[in-house]
Amino acid sequence: MSDDKITLEIDGRFCTAAPGEMIIAVADREGIVIPRFCYHEKLSIAANCRMCLVEAEQGGRPFPKPIPACATPVGEGMKVLTRSKKALDAQRGTMEFLLINHPLDCPICDQGGECELQDVSMGYGEDVSRFSERKRVVKDEDLGPLIATEMTRCIHCTRCVRFGAEIAGLRELGATGRGEDMRIGTFVGQSMAHELSGNIIDLCPVGALTSKPYRFTARAWELTSDEGIAPHDGVGSNLQLHIRDGKVMRVHPRDNEAVNECWISDRDRFSYEGLNSPERLKAPMLKRDGDWQEVDWQEALHAAVDLLKAPGPDQLGVLVSPTATLEEQFLLQRLVRALGSDHIDTRLRQLDFSAAAADPQLPWLGVPIAELETQQTVLLIGSDIRQEQPLLAHRLRKAALSGATIALLNPYAVDLNHPSIQIAPSPSVPGSDLRALLRLLGKPTEGPAAEPDERHQRIADALTRAGQDGKGLVLLGTLAESAPAFGLVRALAAEVAAAAGCRLGFLAPAANSVGSWCAGSLPHRLPGGAAPARPGLDAGAMLTDPRQGYLLWGLEPDRDLADPTLAMSALRAAKQVVACTAFRSPALDTVADVLLPISAFAETAGTFVNTEARWQRFQGAVPPPGDARPGWKVLRVLGTMMELPGFAQNSAREVHDELASQCRDLTPDNQMREAMPAPDLSSATPQAAELFRIGNVPIYATDPLVRRAPALQRTPLAEQLAVSLHPDDAAALGLADGQLARVAQVAINGERTEVNAPVVIDDRIAVGCARIPAGVEGSGELGPIMGPVQISKAGA
Amino acid sequence: MSFRNTPLAVIHDVDKATLLTPELRAEIDKHVAKYPPEWKQSAVMPALTLVQDHNGGWLSRELMDQVAAYLDMPETAVYEVATFYAMYDLEPVGRHKVCVCNSVSCRLGGAEELMHHIEKKYNVAPGGTTADGKLTFKEFECLGACRHAPAVMVDKVYHECVTPEAIDKIIDDLD
Amino acid sequence: MAENQNTVCFRTMHLDATVRYTLESYRSVGGYVQWERILREKPDPDQLIDELKTSALRGRGGAGFPTGLKWSFMPRTKPGQKYIVCNSDEGEPGTCKDRDIMRYNPHQLIEGMAIAGYCIGATVGYNYIRGEFYEPTARFDGALEEAYAAGLLGKNLLGSGVDFDLYTHLGAGAYICGEETALLESLEGKKGQPRFKPPFPAQAGLYGMPTTINNTETLASVPVILEKSGKWFLEQGKPNNGGPKLFSITGHVERPCNLEIPLGTPFKDVLEMAGGVSGGRALKAVIPGGSSVPVVPGDVMMRTDMDYDSIAKAGSMLGSGAVIIIAEGTCMVKVLANLAHFYAHESCGQCTPCREGTGWLARVLDRILAGNGRPQDLDLLDNVAGRIGGRTICALGDAAAMPVQSFLKHYRSEFEHLVEHGRSLVEAA
């Protein structure tokens, strides 16, 4: 190995490098700063800004001209001077050119104080008065609600353009025109629609592309900065929170190669806006004679204690958002168990718990996140991956571009920016495509199988090949988890993985879903993963077999639960409902008796366990608004007031440590515990004249916080309630695109529900399916997230 | 800036048989056949030229989008190409394009006077179109016909050693 | 002198103008004999490349790189597709020779490309022709059709097992696509923005595959070199400056023309062949190799021979062989402003110094011409040009800088006069 190392000298310092490495990368590693604008570690080399020019010699012969450090590979014995007269002269020259057409009004620029151009130009101190011609003025385009432009400031580094082509896989921005007239933009004034588009804000070295929601709200030097962990998907992106006066002003990524690299999704970047929602609950409230009244904590807590005690041991159900912190989940399960039951669950959008006995010990991704890139074959079952886990989709895209086979079994073909094999399985015969794969893999099983076609064959072959190299993965996503036959699908997926020698993995639907398996906030798991003597009721059973009292934590019952109609009716009928929430909502107002204001994202210390089972702790960066309190503190007080044991912790850290010590022996493990019993699917199978509802949860509808982030809600990705149908189904129903359809669904408790929604005709939807999103406004009036549905012309 | 990997092929959600015209598609296909199959986008320049000729000398956004869809390219990539090369026009033009070379040899050979003449006589500035829609007048960089200065390209035909009188005759003869 | 003219690329020139470009005409001057011999005998490509090396043929596109050496860089035996690309983008102001090769002798280019393909292991070639060249393209395409029909192009030619397919690709108006890597980008369906080197095209060129790019004239010279030997070709010129070369004589001359004459011909003879300075005026200056090279005062030129090394000694470059004659009485500030506008217009826009600097130069020159110059403008021009040259991805930056620096060097007084008095020193107001 050692002989293919190269030694060179940069500014008199001896460095070693790998052959083919660029000078700038070696200098960066050595902490030698070479100015640059176009170079970015994660993007292809453009070498167009000419800022990184340095002087160099090789084999005693000087290069005749200054060379770009970003595009010149190192050579053995090379000598590089980054600050010599010749180098500085070249750098100064470039700087002057960059500034002649650039506005010199840093004090009014949104990037002022954190501008790479400003920083580098300070180092030169040359005045720019030699340029006395007119400066270029560039018209701005509206790139939508997230990204503000001031293109006169653009220095044409093309980082944003390369980001689109190389990282996002969607060329939204281009560099049109030539020479001086080159312009960066969409050319046609289109909104940016990619789920990672906000990253160009960080990439832009100047103030040309900035955050629209943040725009002019603060100056860089007024901000303090704190670390955070993203509260939405299973990635747990590392964040830098920028704060002023106790408010999160904006969110940036914090580099972590193993997790989010240097990127974050737009959801993680802009959802902080929801913290300032007018619906924030800032004081405890009590319902008196049907009217809500603000009360002090004392009174509210007493009321809550009474309400929680009233139902008696088996009659309290606890439904917890999977974005609750580990500490909150741990204390919640302690509370409910101390009160005498195990009825606690965070798997809010799961319909099928029939295979709970087979649940793995600690279901996780199956491989570290970073290793997604190096898989040779990944079979995704039931996942709209770009919407669910934008950065995992990015990792899979990298894998695909380096030749991996990415295959998907989904009820609708999803938009991907890379080659893939997609099959839309028949919703009425769950598992039939997996059985077809099993047959091809030489492990036929009983039950109906699809007739394998060439795509099945390619998938089976790719899985087998990857399995032999230990680089194959079968992943189950959120759509699968919400399926009425989840247990069956999961069992078949496990068999497929085993037959092909691949690993099985689960995409954690939310920031702390995996945490629930550690904290014991599940009916069949205690902290540390042990099983309780007798499992409690799961999220489904707590509602189909209604309890007398409920504790709701961080959720909206009409948006976050698998069957909102069922949920609302059970909650309405309940005698005691305590809701701990950061936001008020009409549904909570209807069902709850007391509302306790708790912290949201960034307002509490805590821990999230991400999809690769990585524990990531964070501190509260800002105080919760008004009288709201960090969730774990509210639970501690409740526990103490109820005189329950184990609520004496002085800090979130103590709660964490206590749990961590119980989890010492808990390791990620996707092994199925038991074979699958044959499920009864009769009620979930569509009858003639019925379609099968696919309730996808759109990217900006996943949780209460993001649903209240205004800018995200204005983007093209924010879906409204609609019925997407295959053209054949639409034709059979006599429905045209844009027409209003009547959607009728029977909830699990037999209640009939109906809503009107516009039709979208989309040939990516499987025949026999109707995609009707969940989590969005209006979806709360419907029944199960997946299941039979009747569609007709509205008003007919 | 160049993406030296394989092109970012985008499959557009349209039926290709509805794009452009059958004749144009057939012409474009002939060009596509010259390049490796995964490099369909190599045919973007000839395709834009064909489409422009067919559309009275200019390219609309809709047409560029159709070319993008036909060649599985991102629209942006087509806009980049269409705005980079001087022979594509993105605004409606006159029935004829009169392109006068104004680079050094033609300039030394009288291009300046010729341009003034056209500007005055036809009341049209470089880049503009005459009021009657007959001509779009363009100043062009070197046409590669320097030994016949000044050179003028009228639509697809070169005219050499063009005097003001000669250009009047040429323009007169256009419909 | 006449018997020394039109011996290589223009060797069909003496034939009837209406038929000189046909296959039959080309065959009548010995065309395709070399290609057919190669197909029959299948000589070792290295042997052919050696012949080229002996000929001292240097690239006619402007840079003057030895062609044989360039071909030897190709990883010929490496598996995978390789390409030969002909650069017929001819856009350097003053240059109009490749157009005439395609109009008058297109088959020789085809034969040259086929032989090049054989030598470097390429079975596919593209001729990138600038978009404005409708007529030359039609000629070239006509010749392609004839060559295919005659079995000179295609698969398994003459049963030799050798394949060679050749296509035209039309540009659409961008000087920068003459730069070889910009040309490749353009061929790949993108904006013509030059690539950073390394990797060089011989390592990763068109579609990422090893590629050789040569100028039209370079490639069209090859069949004759093989026919008459490298030694013969070398002897037509001077050592290290092999062969005859096409010169485009334009500007202020009586008879602007293309001449194919031996390298090393004295400039004064060339001027005479073109009928001398037009209108009987005195010679003021010459741009001897296309607009991108430094200007040379007339008197210096009159003592210089037309070959790569002699012109380099005179402080300029032979470039593409475009000789632009400037007569006494011409305002050099105006000429420079014209050149500066050309480069500002043609900059591809990626490199900061070129994108920002070329426009700056043009604007300052316009201001001076408009009578609003300032004394410090001359140093500014020189200094800005110096900050562009040598600091960009491609040589357009140098091309924009060199005229500025050389005009200021030789004709500074004209610039000073204009700045001081607001009008030209040489032109009547």
Ligand SMILES: Cc1cc2nc3c(=O)[nH]c(=O)nc-3n(C[C@H](O)[C@H](O)[C@H](O)COP(=O)(O)O)c2cc1C
């Ligand atoms: C800005 C610029 C423009 C050029 N234009 C042309 C051109 O029009 N024709 C050409 O043959 N070479 C042109 N060249 C030179 C080519 O890059 C390249 O050197 C040449 O095609 C190589 O062929 P040769 O070795 O046969 O000369 C240009 C170079 C630059 C930097």
Ligand code: SF4
């Ligand atoms: S020097 Fe000019 S033309 Fe050449 S690559 Fe750079 S910007 Fe483009």
Ligand code: FES
């Ligand atoms: S960082 Fe090297 S040229 Fe831009």
